[in-house]
Amino acid sequence: xxxxxxxxxxxxxxxxxxxxxxxxxxxxxxxxxxxxxxxxxxxxxxxxxxxxxxxxxxxxxxxxxxxxxxxxxxxxxxxxxxxxxxxxxxxxxxxxxxxxxxxxxxxxxxxxxxxxxxxxxxxxxxxxxxxxxxxxxxxxxxx
Amino acid sequence: xxxxxxxxxxxxxxxxxxxxxxxxxxxxxxxxxxxxxxxxxxxxxxxxxxxxxxxxxxxxxxxxxxxxxxxxxxxxxxxxxxxxxxxxxxxxxxxxxxxxxxxxxxxxxxxxxxxxxxxxxxxxxxxxxxxxxxxxxxxxxxxxxxxxxxxxxxxxxxxxxxxxxxxxxxxxxxxxxxxxxxxxxxxxxxxxxxxxxxxxxxxxxxxxxxxxxxxxxxxxxxxxxxxxxxxxxxxxxxxxxxxxxxxxxxxxxxxxxxxxxxxxxxxxxxxxxxxxxxxxxxxxxxxxxxxxxxxxxxxxxxxxxxxxxxxxxxxxxxxxxxxxxxxxxxxxxxxxxxx
Numbered sequence: 001x002x003x004x005x006x007x008x009x010x011x012x013x014x015x016x017x018x019x020x021x022x023x024x025x026x027x028x029x030x031x032x033x034x035x036x037x038x039x040x041x042x043x044x045x046x047x048x049x050x051x052x053x054x055x056x057x058x059x060x061x062x063x064x065x066x067x068x069x070x071x072x073x074x075x076x077x078x079x080x081x082x083x084x085x086x087x088x089x090x091x092x093x094x095x096x097x098x099x100x101x102x103x104x105x106x107x108x109x110x111x112x113x114x115x116x117x118x119x120x121x122x123x124x125x126x127x128x129x130x131x132x133x134x135x136x137x138x139x140x141x142x143x
Numbered sequence: 144x145x146x147x148x149x150x151x152x153x154x155x156x157x158x159x160x161x162x163x164x165x166x167x168x169x170x171x172x173x174x175x176x177x178x179x180x181x182x183x184x185x186x187x188x189x190x191x192x193x194x195x196x197x198x199x200x201x202x203x204x205x206x207x208x209x210x211x212x213x214x215x216x217x218x219x220x221x222x223x224x225x226x227x228x229x230x231x232x233x234x235x236x237x238x239x240x241x242x243x244x245x246x247x248x249x250x251x252x253x254x255x256x257x258x259x260x261x262x263x264x265x266x267x268x269x270x271x272x273x274x275x276x277x278x279x280x281x282x283x284x285x286x287x288x289x290x291x292x293x294x295x296x297x298x299x300x301x302x303x304x305x306x307x308x309x310x311x312x313x314x315x316x317x318x319x320x321x322x323x324x325x326x327x328x329x330x331x332x333x334x335x336x337x338x339x340x341x342x343x344x345x346x347x348x349x350x351x352x353x354x355x356x357x358x359x360x361x362x363x364x365x366x367x368x369x370x371x372x373x374x375x376x377x378x379x380x381x382x383x384x385x386x387x388x389x390x391x392x393x394x395x396x397x398x399x400x401x402x403x404x405x406x407x408x409x410x411x412x413x414x415x416x417x418x419x420x421x422x423x424x425x426x427x428x429x430x431x432x433x434x435x436x437x438x439x440x441x442x443x444x445x446x447x448x449x450x451x452x453x454x455x456x457x458x459x460x461x462x463x464x465x466x467x468x469x470x471x472x473x474x475x476x477x478x479x480x481x482x
Binding site: 034035036040055056057058060061062063064065066091094095131135 | 153228229230231232283284285302303304305306307310314317318358361362365366369478479
């Protein structure tokens with residue numbers, strides 16, 4: 001397990017970029033943490049690493065937003081999922097969660113992933129976000 | 144001409160029958176599943192999954208709309224449906240239903256972009272809208288400024304870079320335990336609150352563009368609620384609601400004024416669920432009137448602010464003149480449809 005203390009949004013993004021470097025494709029990231037703890041900023045950091053031009057906007061409303069990756073690597077798509085509105089995994093399974101996860105060309109990032117823990121693969125990378133002692137600080141734990 | 148409108152982009156199942164004669168709109172019926180009387184009869188227990196509810200509700204809602212409009216299915220001239228953006232599982236229900244109706248009845252199908260429909264809903268009141276116009280769409284899933292050349296030509300000039308404004312209302316309401324949907328809960332409490340009580344940021348207000356950001360504002364509210372000085376008393380809660388709402392309104396108005404200044408439109412159109420917010424409606428009108436008295440302001444009636452099918456049929460009307468016929472076999476729901 002790795003633990004980070006991020007002091008700013010920029011640092012949170014940097015932590016994300018460092019993790020993204022190790023990706024080979026097919027990774028599933030489960031982001032866990034309350035509102036405003038940096039889950040979306042972390043995802044924005046991943047997107048910056050993969051040089052995605054489009055703004056990463058909250059997928060709360062539509063549940064899932066796919067972003068094409070045009071970098072010359074095996075990873076072709078960043079799939080951003082938000083379970084905030086979900087009560088059960090059913091709806092995500094209906095829109096093809098398993099297909100997105102199985103495709104090794106995808107990186108699947110799931111906010112509020114604890115809500116659908118049961119249907120996520122065993123090797124899901126779990127990342128916990130918490131507010132730190134000071135206002136802009138965040139504790140980020142990677143399992 | 145009679146147009147059947149179908150809308151299932153998110154949690155609501157909606158249908159409407161719109162009659163258009165010599166360019167005048169006459170709305171014969173407009174039903175949303177959560178409101179119609181048949182709900183109990185057909186819906187029973189509301190299921191967790193929006194899409195499943197859509198499937199149960201879609202036919203009763205269409206039937207109710209036809210009945211109210213005293214119109215038979217065979218007398219409908221066009222079938223129109225939202226094909227995006229939205230929740231894919233929900234969109235599919237409307238799109239597939241519309242395709243089936245179109246095929247069986249042999250009537251043309253018109254797919255409609257949900258976003259532009261929110262703005263074109265302003266035509267339902269039959270007031271003359273002159274173009275070009277600047278449009279502001281504010282809802283749970285979207286926050287954007289649109290430049291509208293005419294009813295079928297438009298482009299996004301700015302949009303949120305993170306959360307939608309309606310989403311920020313919902314999430315702040317959740318932090319304050321105010322229930323769902325958060326928008327009406329916050330605006331109701333805000334009436335008696337002091338909007339200057341808490342200093343909250345106005346994200347991106349100084350930036351020379353038309354983009355928005357609401358995620359930082361949400362986090363600022365989170366910090367406030369976690370501060371020891373914040374005791375969650377009734378007065379503090381209503382003051383925080385008023386302060387938060389004003390921060391949102393300020394940013395929305397400031398960017399709208401910037402767009403009007405730059406593009407010099409003849410009209411301004413508001414649309415989307417958050418267009419129901421009384422302070423936003425009031426202050427937008429006041430500010431635009433004051434700074435740009437020549438710009439005509441169009442704000443939809445409350446019943447046309449949230450998701451509804453009347454706006455879909457209205458937007459479809461402007462596409463009836465298109466010569467290109469839609470191949471129903473190829474039409475698909477597109478959850479990420481852009482303007």
